[in-house]
Amino acid sequence: MFNGSEYPWLPRQNLPHPGENGEPVVEELLLEHGIPEAARQRYLKMACGENPKHLYGHTRLGNVWLLRQHLEKARKLKVQQEAWCGRAQQVDRESWFGPRQVERFVAEQGELPQDLELEATVALLRGEFNVNIHCYEPEDFERMLDVLHEFGVHPQAFHHALEAWQVPEFLKQQERFEQMVSQKDTVLTFPRNITIATFAENSLFKHEAYGASLRGPKVLEDHGVRVVLKSDHTGEGNNAKYRAYQAAVSHSFGLSELKALQSVTSVAAQSIQQDHRIGFVRPGYDADIVVWDSHPLQAAATTVQVFVDGREVLDSKDSLQQLETRPDVTGLAAPQPRANIGLEKRQHVCKGATKASKIIIRGISKVLLENTTLAGSAIGAGDDMTMVVSNGEISCLGVQCTSAQDEEDSFTLSLRKRYITPGLVAFGNNIGILDISSEPSTGDGSPGRKANALNPLKDLHFAKYGAHFGGRGFGRARVGGVTKAITAPIFAGGALQGVSVGLRTGENATVLQGGSWKDEVALHFVLGQEAKGDDTPTISSGVERLRQVLEAGQASKDEAFSVYVRAANGSLPVVVYAVNEDDISQVVLLKREFPSVNFVIFGGHAAPLVAKELAEAKIPVILSGNRGAPDKWEKKSVFAGPPLSPSPAQVLLDAGVLVALAVRGDSKVHGLAQEAQWAAKFAGLGEKDAIKLVSTNFDEILRLKAHGEHATDIDEQQVRKRYEGDFVVWDGNPLKGEGSVVLTIQDDGKIGDCWPDFEGAVL
Numbered sequence: 001m002f003n004g005s006e007y008p009w010l011p012r013q014n015l016p017h018p019g020e021n022g023e024p025v026v027e028e029l030l031l032e033h034g035i036p037e038a039a040r041q042r043y044l045k046m047a048c049g050e051n052p053k054h055l056y057g058h059t060r061l062g063n064v065w066l067l068r069q070h071l072e073k074a075r076k077l078k079v080q081q082e083a084w085c086g087r088a089q090q091v092d093r094e095s096w097f098g099p100r101q102v103e104r105f106v107a108e109q110g111e112l113p114q115d116l117e118l119e120a121t122v123a124l125l126r127g128e129f130n131v132n133i134h135c136y137e138p139e140d141f142e143r144m145l146d147v148l149h150e151f152g153v154h155p156q157a158f159h160h161a162l163e164a165w166q167v168p169e170f171l172k173q174q175e176r177f178e179q180m181v182s183q184k185d186t187v188l189t190f191p192r193n194i195t196i197a198t199f200a201e202n203s204l205f206k207h208e209a210y211g212a213s214l215r216g217p218k219v220l221e222d223h224g225v226r227v228v229l230k231s232d233h234t235g236e237g238n239n240a241k242y243r244a245y246q247a248a249v250s251h252s253f254g255l256s257e258l259k260a261l262q263s264v265t266s267v268a269a270q271s272i273q274q275d276h277r278i279g280f281v282r283p284g285y286d287a288d289i290v291v292w293d294s295h296p297l298q299a300a301a302t303t304v305q306v307f308v309d310g311r312e313v314l315d316s317k318d319s320l321q322q323l324e325t326r327p328d329v330t331g332l333a334a335p336q337p338r339a340n341i342g343l344e345k346r347q348h349v350c351k352g353a354t355k356a357s358k359i360i361i362r363g364i365s366k367v368l369l370e371n372t373t374l375a376g377s378a379i380g381a382g383d384d385m386t387m388v389v390s391n392g393e394i395s396c397l398g399v400q401c402t403s404a405q406d407e408e409d410s411f412t413l414s415l416r417k418r419y420i421t422p423g424l425v426a427f428g429n430n431i432g433i434l435d436i437s438s439e440p441s442t443g444d445g446s447p448g449r450k451a452n453a454l455n456p457l458k459d460l461h462f463a464k465y466g467a468h469f470g471g472r473g474f475g476r477a478r479v480g481g482v483t484k485a486i487t488a489p490i491f492a493g494g495a496l497q498g499v500s501v502g503l504r505t506g507e508n509a510t511v512l513q514g515g516s517w518k519d520e521v522a523l524h525f526v527l528g529q530e531a532k533g534d535d536t537p538t539i540s541s542g543v544e545r546l547r548q549v550l551e552a553g554q555a556s557k558d559e560a561f562s563v564y565v566r567a568a569n570g571s572l573p574v575v576v577y578a579v580n581e582d583d584i585s586q587v588v589l590l591k592r593e594f595p596s597v598n599f600v601i602f603g604g605h606a607a608p609l610v611a612k613e614l615a616e617a618k619i620p621v622i623l624s625g626n627r628g629a630p631d632k633w634e635k636k637s638v639f640a641g642p643p644l645s646p647s648p649a650q651v652l653l654d655a656g657v658l659v660a661l662a663v664r665g666d667s668k669v670h671g672l673a674q675e676a677q678w679a680a681k682f683a684g685l686g687e688k689d690a691i692k693l694v695s696t697n698f699d700e701i702l703r704l705k706a707h708g709e710h711a712t713d714i715d716e717q718q719v720r721k722r723y724e725g726d727f728v729v730w731d732g733n734p735l736k737g738e739g740s741v742v743l744t745i746q747d748d749g750k751i752g753d754c755w756p757d758f759e760g761a762v763l
Contacts, residue, residue, distance in 0.1 A: 031278070049137060049208055050136075077114075084113060134160055137208055159230065160232075161197065171225055172225060195228055199212070199246070200217065200246035204473060205437050210435075212667075214763040228264070228267050229247050239627070241629070247263050253763070290307075297335060340757055346759075353751060360401075367397065368691045386398070392749020417731075421695065426669040428487075428662045433467065447490070449534050460563060467511060469503075469510055483504065485502070493531070495526055499521075501521060507752075523563060526578075546576070550594050554568045574598065575602050580606055580635070587601060591617045601621045623660070628641075659693060676693045724747055726745065727744070729743040
């Protein structure tokens with residue numbers, strides 16, 4: 001509902017026969033179709049802050065002045081109209097001489113004063129509009145409310161509003177009014193305030209969105225401010241299909257179960273003044289109902305059937321066939337919000353864990369590390385396993401690790417159900433290279449669209465030289481158990497992107513203090529519409545350039561081409577971002593011509609259409625399109641996903657393709673474990689294989705570790721030799737969004753982070 005449009009609408013175009021005649025008529029999509037236009041609720045969308053500032057070229061101060069000036073013009077016209085109507089009411093139109101008096105009045109006073117440009121604004125001043133305002137920051141809320149209140153206008157909602165959590169009491173004081181409800185001849189009065197229609201996680205993309213917090217909706221709830229979680233539906237990153245998942249994200253970060261469900265149903269209906277017919281499942285209301293395969297706040301909850309006006313939208317047989325998953329009775333209940341501890345307790349835990357030479361972790365329920373089964377130990381039996389970490393290495397893991405408990409230089413952690421997983425990996429984001437995507441001054445900078453891949457001395461760029469630490473993307477990564485990020489140079493067009501770097505996300509990571517765990521991870525290319533640039537103006541020229549680079553790598557002995565030599569001989573992976581099936585097919589053809597090259601597909605939205613060929617060519621896929629959307633022409637073949645199609649990850653895995661998962665956007669990296677759950681649910685993967693999709697599969701795909709370095713039959717004293725990667729201690733199940741990171745321990749033995757999600761933290 002909160003998509004920034006002037007008229008609320010329902011997705012009637014999904015019905016077999018939308019409208020009376022089954023024709024694509026916009027009017028028939030409207031929620032109030034069939035109601036006389038004069039009786040419909042009117043809506044107005046306004047904006048403040050950076051958007052109007054950039055569009056019109058004014059300052060914030062100038063925009064406020066222009067708004068006041070416009071409202072004042074409308075106010076004067078409204079006064080003139082009211083005066084005219086007052087005089088017109090004095091005319092006796094019922095008498096014998098009425099028509100003459102009306103003619104005389106019009107001749108003397110003129111017609112009703114009107115101005116088409118000001119018609120909507122006058123209606124606004126008369127209270128005829130439901131007002132919604134696009135606004136992010138507290139200072140903009142304040143100025144907008146000041147101006148509107150000056151003219152007697154009271155907005156219903158602020159949209160986006162990512163910093164509203166900073167001023168909940170201010171918002172309550174500014175916009176509190178009474179609503180009357182008649183119920184069985186009883187008049188009830190209760191207070192309501194302005195609605196905040198915001199994002200659960202989408203943020204960090206511009207300065208106005210940099211002050212967001214994952215716990216923002218919970219803060220607003222705690223202060224009694226109504227919250228709607230919106231999609232914006234501008235494309236794949238904010239697809240309205242997954243609004244229930246946005247509610248799940250906010251629930252994970254503390255929004256109550258009831259308020260989370262209301263944030264995508266009844267609160268929106270109330271705010272747009274349509275709660276007399278939608279937003280609730282009640283007798284007499286529109287029969288707009290969704291049937292879910294599990295609790296809608298569970299990660300990967302999927303619709304089984306949707307009813308709009310009582311009519312089925314989905315083909316029941318097809319949708320149920322796509323939802324053939326393992327039964328999970330635990331999915332019928334809402335997941336638990338992740339744990340959030342006070343600052344004092346965090347300091348105690350972190351200080352103890354950092355100083356102790358041995359950390360004893362008790363109450364472990366699941367260990368999702370590879371090759372950790374010890375001879376004679378009951379791994380996975382109940383919630384009573386123990387892990388002992390000695391000087392950063394696992395020295396014991398099982399139900400018999402008790403000998404270290406009484407040692408002086410030890411620290412014991414005992415909370416609720418714990419999970420141990422490998423450190424997660426964030427791939428293909430801007431972490432460490434650009435803090436705010438719309439602010440070039442916050443990053444390394446863009447090389448532009450003129451790069452010539454055949455001139456590597458000048459145009460081949462390395463992310464390792466531009467890495468910066470400390471941005472909020474690192475914080476989101478730490479909250480999600482991400483210990484490593486793989487970041488390529490900033491892309492601005494052209495086929496060649498550059499050489500990526502592997503960065504640690506730990507709070508104390510710096511350029512000089514081990515911040516880079518691998519200086520050169522892969523050579524990155526882009527194929528498709530985005531690859532068009534001055535040197536590669538067509539898609540075909542991009543493919544040609546990639547082929548020429550590999551030929552140069554095979555033939556050249558010039559040091560300037562050393563990266564291409566490594567790419568050609570397979571020692572440096574070649575990651576190709578491509579979303580279209582035909583562009584991906586070009587990479588398959590290149591693999592046949594250059595079999596030694598370790599190609600990797602990134603993006604891969606339409607990769608399921610060529611899954612068999614990818615598997616035969618042994619080309620792995622880092623899939624960022626598992627929950628994709630056809631927001632561009634080259635993505636028109638993207639799978640809709642369950643319940644309308646198979647899961648893209650499922651198709652690739654079933655074909656034998658090695659898969660890892662990625663998300664686009666730094667603000668979303670905290671949810672990588674839940675992305676793994678989306679894929680695992682429909683591919684039938686267990687928890688260990690699910691977590692590999694966002695962790696150790698990257699090691700194999702990008703050749704980050706030698707094959708076979710882990711032993712399989714080893715005694716307790718040799719545990720450290722079997723697992724040498726980062727690992728994360730969680731309080732709760734990360735795959736369900738219930739897990740809070742307690743500790744991350746790096747492969748160098750250092751503690752990377754300690755309980756990043758604590759009371760008062762801006763996440």
